[in-house]
Amino acid sequence: MDQGVILTAESRPSPWGNVAKPIIQCSLAEVMSEELAKELQLEEESHTFPKEILTDDGPFLTGDNIDTSSDEILAQMLQTQFDKEFDAQLSREEKKFNGDSKVSISFDNYRKLHPCEESDSSEDEVDWQDTRHDPYKADKPTTTPKKGFIGKGKDITTKHDEVVCGRKNTARMENFTPEFQVGDGIGMDLKLSNQVFNALKQHSFSEQRRSARLHDKKEVSTAEKVVDPKTRLLLYKMVNAGVLETVNGCVSTGKESVVFHANGGRMEDQIVPAECALKVFKTTLNEFKNRDKYIKDDYRFKDRFSKLNPRKIIRMWAEKEMHNLKRMQSAGIACPEVVLLKKHVLVMSFIGKDQIPAPTLKEAKLGLEESKQAYYQVLSMMKILYEQCNLVHADLSEYNMMWHDGKVWLIDVSQSVEPTHPHGLEFLFRDCRNVSQFFQKAGVAETPNARELFNVVSGLNITSDNQVDFMAEIEALEKMNEDHVQMHGKKVSMYQKDDDGPPRIYDE
Numbered sequence: 440m441d442q443g444v445i446l447t448a449e450s451r452p453s454p455w456g457n458v459a460k461p462i463i464q465c466s467l468a469e470v471m472s473e474e475l476a477k478e479l480q481l482e483e484e485s486h487t488f489p490k491e492i493l494t495d496d497g498p499f500l501t502g503d504n505i506d507t508s509s510d511e512i513l514a515q516m517l518q519t520q521f522d523k524e525f526d527a528q529l530s531r532e533e534k535k536f537n538g539d540s541k542v543s544i545s546f547d548n549y550r551k552l553h554p555c556e557e558s559d560s561s562e563d564e565v566d567w568q569d570t571r572h573d574p575y576k577a578d579k580p581t582t583t584p585k586k587g588f589i590g591k592g593k594d595i596t597t598k599h600d601e602v603v604c605g606r607k608n609t610a611r612m613e614n615f616t617p618e619f620q621v622g623d624g625i626g627m628d629l630k631l632s633n634q635v636f637n638a639l640k641q642h643s644f645s646e647q648r649r650s651a652r653l654h655d656k657k658e659v660s661t662a663e664k665v666v667d668p669k670t671r672l673l674l675y676k677m678v679n680a681g682v683l684e685t686v687n688g689c690v691s692t693g694k695e696s697v698v699f700h701a702n703g704g705r706m707e708d709q710i711v712p713a714e715c716a717l718k719v720f721k722t723t724l725n726e727f728k729n730r731d732k733y734i735k736d737d738y739r740f741k742d743r744f745s746k747l748n749p750r751k752i753i754r755m756w757a758e759k760e761m762h763n764l765k766r767m768q769s770a771g772i773a774c775p776e777v778v779l780l781k782k783h784v785l786v787m788s789f790i791g792k793d794q795i796p797a798p799t800l801k802e803a804k805l806g807l808e809e810s811k812q813a814y815y816q817v818l819s820m821m822k823i824l825y826e827q828c829n830l831v832h833a834d835l836s837e838y839n840m841m842w843h844d845g846k847v848w849l850i851d852v853s854q855s856v857e858p859t860h861p862h863g864l865e866f867l868f869r870d871c872r873n874v875s876q877f878f879q880k881a882g883v884a885e886t887p888n889a890r891e892l893f894n895v896v897s898g899l900n901i902t903s904d905n906q907v908d909f910m911a912e913i914e915a916l917e918k919m920n921e922d923h924v925q926m927h928g929k930k931v932s933m934y935q936k937d938d939d940g941p942p943r944i945y946d947e
């Protein structure tokens with residue numbers, strides 16, 4: 440410590456040495472200016488941590504050359520030492536606790552975290568870093584180990600590694616809001632200290648708040664208004680990666696999703712349609728709560744469901760829609776083509792033209808002849824969906840069918856399930872009722888009633904002539920299916936009717 444300080448009334452002695460200069464507030468332009476960057480870099484270098492305290496096993500503070508006049512460095516040193524001792528004690532406790540037991544309990548969660556790790560533990564922020572078009576990819580450490588070792592004890596990289604921390608911080612700047620200009624430093628091998636990174640992060644937040652206030656005053660694009668910042672960032676990244684050219688207006692704001700129009704860009708291994716629809720699943724769970732039954736009992740998603748948090752469940756809806764669309768696509772059913780799925784955002788081909796979505800069957804004013812054609816198409820699609828895709832739409836109605844290019848297109852299949860879903864046949868019956876009612880109202884004389892349609896689509900032969908009994912039979916079948924699952928521990932492959940007997944379940 441500096442012993443030569445002359446004590447006056449103005450300069451009180453501080454047990455920590457000299458009082459650090461207050462940080463001067465500056466604007467973003469200044470923060471990003473090159474001169475400042477140089478200054479910061481110089482300052483950084485002069486404030487570099489002594490090597491000894493950065494390695495886990497090194498001695499603590501040995502050299503005479505260590506500058507102890509900075510409160511900050513001193514405090515950091517003490518904190519590092521404290522953390523180290525704490526962790527060492529924890530390791531001893533852990534060892535004692537576990538003894539020779541084969542099953543051991545890890546105390547890892549109680550270890551002190553280095554501030555670098557602490558500053559960002561959200562898996563979301565670094566979840567998607569699309570580097571496919573990143574010319575710097577080769578130089579950029581995208582797979583930095585969180586902590587621990589690379590190789591067999593050699594080349595040990597600890598989380599305290601200053602260089603690694605610095606690079607990580609630089610990479611994290613990519614996750615600031617789109618409006619926050621971080622320059623092109625991300626691509627260079629730039630190492631940002633925690634201090635600088637945190638200052639920038641704070642600045643990014645306040646900029647975000649400020650720009651949100653500004654945006655309130657003037658009209659902004661619809662896309663920005665209806666989605667949360669994280670989604671906006673996701674959309675921005677898609678544009679940035681070139682997958683999309685632009686994200687345009689909002690086509691629909693439903694209960695569970697918001698749909699946008701976007702101009703397609705390009706992908707390396709895939710053709711991106713010129714017009715795309717982005718279905719953004721809402722990340723507020725409320726609307727989805729009553730739809731749990733569609734996914735909870737779907738064996739494809741069952742195991743994962745119970746372990747997931749609400750955000751992940753929403754992603755699962757998007758994933759489910761993607762899988763279902765793909766199945767339909769490969770069976771030749773007219774439906775949107777999947778382009779890309781990122782978290783809760785599904786990119787697909789746009790059904791419509793020049794940013795105007797095709798009308799739904801509800802909206803399209805079809806003549807009788809067209810209605811008749813539409814009916815036969817729907818019938819055929821329902822059969823293919825059931826037989827080839829092994830799916831029941833489960834929300835089929837005139838609202839989820841579009842009329843485009845003289846044919847019917849099926850959309851909105853996130854809730855679609857396999858027929859052997861515990862309520863699959865009930866859902867199918869409901870679909871049949873909607874379809875039957877719609878085309879009967881439209882005057883298509885060929886339209887059968889819901890029960891007949893159900894039998895045609897499912898290939899089952901349920902004979903009850905009234906709806907109550909019909910439903911009871913359906914439920915009995917579903918129950919049989921469930922019992923089969925209970926007994927054999929696996930689901931049945933499909934329902935099938937006997938030629939001269941009641942419907943039964945069929946196992947391959």
Ligand code: ATP
Nearest residue numbers: 691693694695696698716775788789790796850851
């Ligand atoms: P809702 O609650 O209104 O049913 P949703 O959340 O179930 O909405 P969808 O039914 O998939 O979402 O889509 C809502 C609307 O967005 C559709 O009625 C249609 O107008 C439009 N839309 C959805 N997908 C596409 C697409 N691929 N191309 C064009 N428009 C689409």
Ligand code: MN
Nearest residue numbers: 693838839851
């Ligand atoms: Mn819908």
